[in-house]
Amino acid sequence: MISAVLDTNVLASGTVSAANAPGQIIDAWHARKFELVTSTHIIGELSRTFQKPYFKNHLTNKAVTNFIDLLQNEAFVIPIIVKVVLSLCLSEFLNTNFNTFIISPKQDHLYQDVV
Numbered sequence: 001m002i003s004a005v006l007d008t009n010v011l012a013s014g015t016v017s018a019a020n021a022p023g024q025i026i027d028a029w030h031a032r033k034f035e036l037v038t039s040t041h042i043i044g045e046l047s048r049t050f051q052k053p054y055f056k057n058h059l060t061n062k063a064v065t066n067f068i069d070l071l072q073n074e075a076f077v078i079p080i081i082v083k084v085v086l087s088l089c090l091s092e093f094l095n096t097n098f099n100t101f102i103i104s105p106k107q108d109h110l111y112q113d114v115v
Helices: 008-016 021-030 040-049 053-058 061-074 089-094
Strands: 003-005 035-039 076-078 082-086 099-103 110-114
Touching: 008 021, 008 040, 008 053, 008 061, 035 040, 035 061, 040 061, 040 076
Parallel strands: 003 035, 035 076
Antiparallel strands: 082 099, 099 110
């Protein structure tokens, strides 16, 4: 099964309407077409985003609570506590990309993404 990380903006927009592209992505997750991977940081950011006037006008408190609960219970949540961005001066001279490493609290997983 495919695993995917969704940006906070995609999660928030997808909660408001199923007719837009983010909404279709959320629907695909509900249909278990992919595994959603998220973090405690993203869930916290999403909770804060839902407090903005736009979302207060488009979503009930119950809808917000249900979606946050769904993420916490159905998504694969990584409790990230450390994010290290390595940007060596030599990388510019060596014409290489910067790497972002995300370390889980137990440090038994190391996630790498090229930025």
